[in-house]
Amino acid sequence: MRPMLRFGRLPYSTYVRTAFLPTIYALSTSIGQRSAIAVVRVSGSHSKYIYHSLTESQAEPIARRASLRNLYEPGLQTKNLLDSSISLYFDAPKSFTGEDMLELHVHGGQAVVRSVLNAIGSLNDRKRGREIRYAQPGEFSQRAFQNGRADLTQIEGIGELIDAETETQRRSALSSFKGLNRALFAEWRARIVNNIAQLTAIIDFGEDTDITDVDQIFNNVTAEVKAVEQEVTDFIHKIDKSSILQRGIKLVLLGQPNAGKSSLLNSITKAETAIVSNIPGTTRDAIDVPLDINGYKVVLCDTAGLRSNSDDQIEKEGIKRAQLKSSQSDIVLVLIDPTNDPLITIDVEKYIKEELSDKDVIIVVNKADLMDDTSTNLVRKMLKNKFQGSYSIEVVSCLNEQGIDNLLRKLTDRFKKLATSEEGSDPVVVSKRVQEILENDVLFGIKEFLTFRQYDDVVMASESLNYAAEGIGKITGETVGVEEVLGVVFSRFCVGK
Numbered sequence: 001m002r003p004m005l006r007f008g009r010l011p012y013s014t015y016v017r018t019a020f021l022p023t024i025y026a027l028s029t030s031i032g033q034r035s036a037i038a039v040v041r042v043s044g045s046h047s048k049y050i051y052h053s054l055t056e057s058q059a060e061p062i063a064r065r066a067s068l069r070n071l072y073e074p075g076l077q078t079k080n081l082l083d084s085s086i087s088l089y090f091d092a093p094k095s096f097t098g099e100d101m102l103e104l105h106v107h108g109g110q111a112v113v114r115s116v117l118n119a120i121g122s123l124n125d126r127k128r129g130r131e132i133r134y135a136q137p138g139e140f141s142q143r144a145f146q147n148g149r150a151d152l153t154q155i156e157g158i159g160e161l162i163d164a165e166t167e168t169q170r171r172s173a174l175s176s177f178k179g180l181n182r183a184l185f186a187e188w189r190a191r192i193v194n195n196i197a198q199l200t201a202i203i204d205f206g207e208d209t210d211i212t213d214v215d216q217i218f219n220n221v222t223a224e225v226k227a228v229e230q231e232v233t234d235f236i237h238k239i240d241k242s243s244i245l246q247r248g249i250k251l252v253l254l255g256q257p258n259a260g261k262s263s264l265l266n267s268i269t270k271a272e273t274a275i276v277s278n279i280p281g282t283t284r285d286a287i288d289v290p291l292d293i294n295g296y297k298v299v300l301c302d303t304a305g306l307r308s309n310s311d312d313q314i315e316k317e318g319i320k321r322a323q324l325k326s327s328q329s330d331i332v333l334v335l336i337d338p339t340n341d342p343l344i345t346i347d348v349e350k351y352i353k354e355e356l357s358d359k360d361v362i363i364v365v366n367k368a369d370l371m372d373d374t375s376t377n378l379v380r381k382m383l384k385n386k387f388q389g390s391y392s393i394e395v396v397s398c399l400n401e402q403g404i405d406n407l408l409r410k411l412t413d414r415f416k417k418l419a420t421s422e423e424g425s426d427p428v429v430v431s432k433r434v435q436e437i438l439e440n441d442v443l444f445g446i447k448e449f450l451t452f453r454q455y456d457d458v459v460m461a462s463e464s465l466n467y468a469a470e471g472i473g474k475i476t477g478e479t480v481g482v483e484e485v486l487g488v489v490f491s492r493f494c495v496g497k
């Protein structure tokens with residue numbers, strides 16, 4: 001039996017698939033925090049009933065128009081005012097969930113929020129067919145998906161958007177949310193399905209078809225499938241590169257004692273986040289400071305000063321950790337104190353050359369305020385010769401902030417290169433689930449196709465392409481087997497999303 005394949009635009013329907021489900025409500029803003037405003041969200045066919053019961057108003061709510069409404073405890077003879085709220089009503093299907101929805105913007109105090117939530121909950125009356133209950137995590141988004149208001153990649157994009165801490169994370173999450181990835185997936189799927197159709201023609205009419213035509217069709221299909229394979233592989237490469245945005249770029253400060261590592265960390269964070277002292281060896285451990293540098297999430301690590309002749313066990317351990325941290329880093333800033341003689345010890349020089357040869361290293365000459373132009377140039381020249389010009393050399397002074405902005409600009413250029421695969425292309429962030437399906441279903445199906453193609457097995461080659469197409473369907477939520485992925489996608493959400 002040939003599997004049913006659907007692709008292209010999301011099904012948009014005026015019919016609400018979830019109409020028979022209970023009406024759900026939840027606090028959509030942070031729980032347990034004092035705030036000026038809190039938003040309570042309601043979704044489902046009893047939204048309007050809840051509106052009438054709480055406002056004690058007979059007038060129909062006007063869709064998508066904010067109105068100031070008093071909220072009362074329902075079902076009492078004497079009115080008990082709970083709060084004065086801004087109410088917003090959305091009628092199905094033109095709402096986030098595709099159902100009737102009500103948003104109540106109440107005052108953010110915990111008692112106010114609790115009283116409004118209790119009042120809504122008290123309207124649950126199953127005997128009268130009014131099932132109203134508190135929402136489960138991700139349930140609003142799940143209904144949006146079930147009613148065709150968003151596909152799974154967009155829903156996951158919402159999750160990423162809410163979790164985004166920096167500008168670059170926000171931009172990449174927005175591209176999933178706006179459906180840019182979905183459009184790409186839909187295009188791949190359409191191309192694969194088109195090729196399945198051609199192979200099906202060979203299977204169905206094979207005996208009546210000229211053998212050279214069969215070869216021609218098979219060759220064309222193979223070329224097209226290989227092109228899709230390349231695009232999927234490039235896309236996965238982009239995802240790998242962009243994943244650095246989520247975990248943060250690891251930037252390590254390394255150098256001999258007293259070079260000014262902690263001072264540079266403070267200059268960068270513009271706050272006293274590390275101990276600064278003139279006793280060499282003050283920093284005895286590696287300290288991670290998460291930062292937002294020009295929109296990039298960076299984990300900046302200050303380490304213990306490198307020296308070979310320490311007898312102090314704690315310091316020795318600190319040096320070991322500093323070396324471990326730099327081996328796990330994305331970028332290493334090697335700090336040099338230009339007043340040191342020699343500029344850099346043989347051990348440290350050897351360590352940089354041998355252990356950091358595959359790392360992105362920038363040499364930072366600190367304490368520029370203690371040098372004139374001639375000595376600065378001399379130091380530059382000496383370092384350039386020592387490292388055969390392999391690393392860029394920046395001159396700064398943590399004392400008077402000279403060169404710090406320039407260093408941050410240079411670093412930002414490197415962050416950009418680390419996170420994107422081609423010049424100018426936006427980073428791509430997708431969930432682990434999507435990445436796994438791309439690798440284990442889509443690419444796997446394509447590779448299987450190429451194997452069966454070698455044996456001229458049209459039937460199995462076509463089946464393999466089906467597998468790849470079904471994989472893309474799983475990503476967007478358009479094919480069978482969706483139930484199994486729903487749990488994975490929505491379990492990450494909190495209540496109210």
Ligand SMILES: Nc1nc2c(ncn2[C@@H]2O[C@H](COP(=O)(O)OP(=O)(O)OP(=O)(O)O)[C@@H](O)[C@H]2O)c(=O)[nH]1
Nearest residue numbers: 258259260261262263278281282283305367398399
């Ligand atoms: N003149 C001058 N002094 C600086 C500068 N940066 C740091 N210092 C001084 O250098 C000394 C060491 O600075 P730290 O930032 O503690 O150096 P460190 O590399 O973290 O030192 P360890 O923790 O021992 O490895 C302190 O007395 C700082 O005030 C600078 O740009 N100019």
